[in-house]
Every structure is written in C-alpha cells, then in structure tokens.
Amino acid sequence: MRSFTYRSQCSGEVKVLVNQPLDEEIRRLLERYTGCVLITPSSISGLVKQGYCPRIMIKDGEEGKSIETVLEVIKDSMNHSLDRGGVMIGVGGGSTLDVVGFAAAIYMRGIDHVNVPTTTLAMVDAALGGKTGVNAANLKNVIGVFKQPVEIVVDLGFVKTLPQASYLDGFAEVLKYGVTMDKGLFRRLNDNVDRVMARDGTLLEDLIYSSLVNKAKVVEADEFDKLGVRIVLNYGHTVGHALESASGFSISHGRAVGLGMVCESSIGVKLGYTKPDVPGLIAESLTKLNLMQDIKVNLDSLLRAIMGDKKRTGDYLNIPMVTDVGDWVKVKVKVSDYLRLVREVCGYLG
Ligand SMILES: NC(=O)c1ccc[n+]([C@@H]2O[C@H](COP(=O)([O-])OP(=O)(O)OC[C@H]3O[C@@H](n4cnc5c(N)ncnc54)[C@H](O)[C@@H]3O)[C@@H](O)[C@H]2O)c1
CATH class of the missing domain: 1.20.1090.10 (Dehydroquinate synthase-like - alpha domain)
Structure with a gap:
C-alpha cells in the first residue's frame, strides 16, 4: 500500500490510499463519524461486500449522472438519518463519484465524502481533484461545484472484474x-x-x-x-x-x-x-x-x-x-x- 496527502484550500488535507482493501479502511474511517451511507451503482453492488453502512443504490453512466439521482441520494440519506457528522462513501466509476461528491456538497450544506473508485479511469483521474456535478439540458457536467473528498481509497480488488x-x-x-x-x-x-x-x-x-x-x-x-x-x-x-x-x-x-x-x-x-x-x-x-x-x-x-x-x-x-x-x-x-x-x-x- 502507498499513501500520500494533498492540501485543499477549503477542505484541508485529503488522504489518498492506493492498494488498500476497502473493508479494512472503512472500519478505521467510521470511528470519526456519527453515521454513514454507502452509495453504489446497482450494476456493481455485488462487488461491494462490507456491511457497515446502509446502502443506497443508484443508476450510473451518463444517464444516471442527473439531478434526479442526486435527489434520490439526498432523500435516502435522510431516511437513513444521516446527520451533519456523517459521511457519504461513493463506490463506483467516475459517474458515481461525480454524483456522490455533488450530493455531499449540498446535503445539509455540505458533509464529508469518501471516494472509492472502481474503474481505472476513476482510479487515476475522476476520484481526485474535487470536480463534482451532473449533466442537465443535454450538456455534460453543466451543474456542479468544487468539493474535495476527505479520503480516496483505491482498492485494486475492483480491477479484476473490469472488461x-x-x-x-x-x-x-x-x-x-x-x-x-x-x-x-x-x-x-x-x-x-x-x-x-x-x-x-x-x-x-x-x-x-x-x-x-x-x-x-x-x-x-x-x-x-x-x-x-x-x-x-x-x-x-x-x-x-x-x-x-x-x-x-x-x-x-x-x-x-x-x-x-x-x-x-x-x-x-x-x-x-x-x-x-x-x-x-x-x-x-x-x-x-x-x-x-x-x-x-x-x-x-x-x-x-x-x-x-x-x-x-x-x-x-x-x-x-x-x-x-x-x-x-x-x-x-x-x-x-x-x-x-x-x-x-x-x-x-x-
Ligand atoms: N470529476 C472528474 O474530475 C472526472 C474526471 C474524469 C472523468 N469524470 C467523469 O467520469 C465519468 C466516466 O467514468 P467511468 O469511465 O468510470 O465510467 P462509469 O462511471 O460510467 O462506469 C462505467 C461502467 O463500468 C462499470 N463498472 C464500474 N466499476 C466496475 C468494476 N469494478 N467491474 C466491472 N464493471 C464496473 C459500471 O457499472 C458502468 O457500467 C464521466 O461522467 C466523466 O465525466 C470525472
């Protein structure tokens, strides 16, 4: 496992872990929070084993990258009583992470989120940088904000199932x-x-x-x-x-x-x-x-x-x-x- 941190002007230090099993890291992470939700596309939900957080299933790809999906995440998070001391954990490709980052930015005026990328593109690119958002009016990424995750966990186990x-x-x-x-x-x-x-x-x-x-x-x-x-x-x-x-x-x-x-x-x-x-x-x-x-x-x-x-x-x-x-x-x-x-x-x- 290799790790480093980078500094964000608005959110402080962002921790990056590469080749870290998600299960192990989630246990450590949750000690800092009052609650959590784990958001993942239904297409890969079978790959995500952990049972520590209630799960919210969303649609991924460009179709799922919509304001409607963000509202679903928000409603389900409220149903799971996620409060401002909680954390959203996004597990998926770039489309999922863009949605989860945006939902975390606006939920109760902003709560922490963690990115767990599951495609190679998301592992080397989309997970890091703080660009979050969704498509609208047939335009890509037209709604969005900058919001850095508190942590990025790259679990190489996810690579195995990629076509x-x-x-x-x-x-x-x-x-x-x-x-x-x-x-x-x-x-x-x-x-x-x-x-x-x-x-x-x-x-x-x-x-x-x-x-x-x-x-x-x-x-x-x-x-x-x-x-x-x-x-x-x-x-x-x-x-x-x-x-x-x-x-x-x-x-x-x-x-x-x-x-x-x-x-x-x-x-x-x-x-x-x-x-x-x-x-x-x-x-x-x-x-x-x-x-x-x-x-x-x-x-x-x-x-x-x-x-x-x-x-x-x-x-x-x-x-x-x-x-x-x-x-x-x-x-x-x-x-x-x-x-x-x-x-x-x-x-x-x-
Ligand atoms: N925020 C950023 O800085 C940034 C940077 C680059 C790209 N992006 C965005 O990322 C999106 C593209 O991301 P993507 O290429 O990861 O695509 P994606 O999120 O649409 O996922 C592609 C497909 O891969 C499947 N998948 C995901 N993980 C899998 C796994 N481990 N095994 C098997 N199948 C798996 C998903 O079910 C999905 O069907 C675009 O919307 C793009 O705008 C954002």
Whole structure:
C-alpha cells in the first residue's frame, strides 16, 4: 500500500490510499463519524461486500449522472438519518463519484465524502481533484461545484472484474500524465505494457499512485481551475471531447483522448512548440496499449465541437502544448487558426 496527502484550500488535507482493501479502511474511517451511507451503482453492488453502512443504490453512466439521482441520494440519506457528522462513501466509476461528491456538497450544506473508485479511469483521474456535478439540458457536467473528498481509497480488488476494453481505457490518462509532466512514468508505462495487460498489482499500484501524485500537484497549484495550471489535465481533451461528440459517443473516452493527444501534439510540432518525435511516441504507446482506434468522423462536426470547447474564451483557446515528453507550456491560439490546423494536420480523422 502507498499513501500520500494533498492540501485543499477549503477542505484541508485529503488522504489518498492506493492498494488498500476497502473493508479494512472503512472500519478505521467510521470511528470519526456519527453515521454513514454507502452509495453504489446497482450494476456493481455485488462487488461491494462490507456491511457497515446502509446502502443506497443508484443508476450510473451518463444517464444516471442527473439531478434526479442526486435527489434520490439526498432523500435516502435522510431516511437513513444521516446527520451533519456523517459521511457519504461513493463506490463506483467516475459517474458515481461525480454524483456522490455533488450530493455531499449540498446535503445539509455540505458533509464529508469518501471516494472509492472502481474503474481505472476513476482510479487515476475522476476520484481526485474535487470536480463534482451532473449533466442537465443535454450538456455534460453543466451543474456542479468544487468539493474535495476527505479520503480516496483505491482498492485494486475492483480491477479484476473490469472488461478489458474498459480496463485499458484508463491508461490513456496515465499516458497523459507521463507525456505532459512525468517522463519517468511515461517510461515505466511503456516498458511494462505486458504487466499492464496482465493486471499486475505491483505495477498498478505504482502507475495509479504516480498518476494521482501528478494530478494532486496540479490541483494544489490551481484547485479552482482559475490560474491556467489545471489546463494541463486537459491535454488531448480538446480534440478528444470533440471526437467523442462527433462520433455520437461511439468511441470511448480513453481512445478519444489518445487520438486527441496524437492530433494535438502534431499541431504542437507544426506550431514549433513540440519536439517532432513526440506524436510518434504517443501513437506507439497507444498501439501497444490497444488504445489506437481507426476512426473517421465528419470533419465539420469535429470542428464545430471544438468551437464549443469549454476552454474557449472569445476568439481564443487556452490549451496545453507538450514541448518534450514530461514538459508542457500554456499556449493561447486563435480558434480559427486551431481549426485550420486540425483540418490540415489531423485530416485523417475525417
Ligand atoms: N470529476 C472528474 O474530475 C472526472 C474526471 C474524469 C472523468 N469524470 C467523469 O467520469 C465519468 C466516466 O467514468 P467511468 O469511465 O468510470 O465510467 P462509469 O462511471 O460510467 O462506469 C462505467 C461502467 O463500468 C462499470 N463498472 C464500474 N466499476 C466496475 C468494476 N469494478 N467491474 C466491472 N464493471 C464496473 C459500471 O457499472 C458502468 O457500467 C464521466 O461522467 C466523466 O465525466 C470525472
């Protein structure tokens, strides 16, 4: 087991435990609280064994990420007499953790919550950082607040039941941390793809721990996404999100972000920010991890989706550009120039 803490400006220290059985940790945690509820999607409730807290079952995925689900959590918590000294424990993928964090933020004006991620994407990304919320009016994450968990418990037992494609999807984000901020992580991921495929616990502990440490450093520096540091976490996501939307969400998030990183790094080369070998190195890693997907979308839809990117301010996009593996800079690019470059450099996507 490996652990660390990071500091949140509003909630103090957040404890992160990687490769810690949930059952053991829950007993210790509950000594500090007057009560608890454990919130989990019905799809995985069979995987969650513990009997210490009353259980609230919710729907997960994008459909379950709604204000209605938040209200269900709140009503059930009241029925279980959860008071302000209690804790909500979210056990699930990113969609569940986003809902639980938001419910905890508004229940009785805010109570503590713990994140227990059960997908690789949630283990390396969604569980940490304090972005909580739900979808509404056909828009993703349009309602939400920043609210850090008090603790994040990564129990590697949950990895065993993940379908291979969904298991591998999370490694696009591990690759992102490596490419943007951590050359050592990039190397360890690339040198050990066979152990990734075999779901080797020791390696997983190292890759998840390093990913979370990298993300925590960024979150500590720019908790509320106001200073331009947190945009590094968006690497590959400007084009990636647009690919997801232009493909009608037929491409998975990890694969879209992977292709997004190849495209964005190629644009970086064209603009003179990125070393020429970077796009090839990213593509090589994605291929080894079975994350390289040959996909064609309507190029106009892709460009329209980029225009709608949340990181756009007026005529400009504020985006991260990798300079070399492990380093990045913040760049402001005119939207019209960026769209022209996507068409020119990443035309193979259309
Ligand atoms: N808050 C953040 O910082 C942040 C960051 C990244 C992503 N997200 C959000 O996370 C969501 C995506 O998360 P996700 O990829 O974890 O998907 P998800 O939560 O939708 O779960 C995907 C599927 O995996 C299944 N599942 C979960 N754990 C399992 C296990 N151990 N074994 C077998 N099946 C299991 C679930 O039942 C579900 O069907 C999106 O809504 C995204 O917006 C949030």
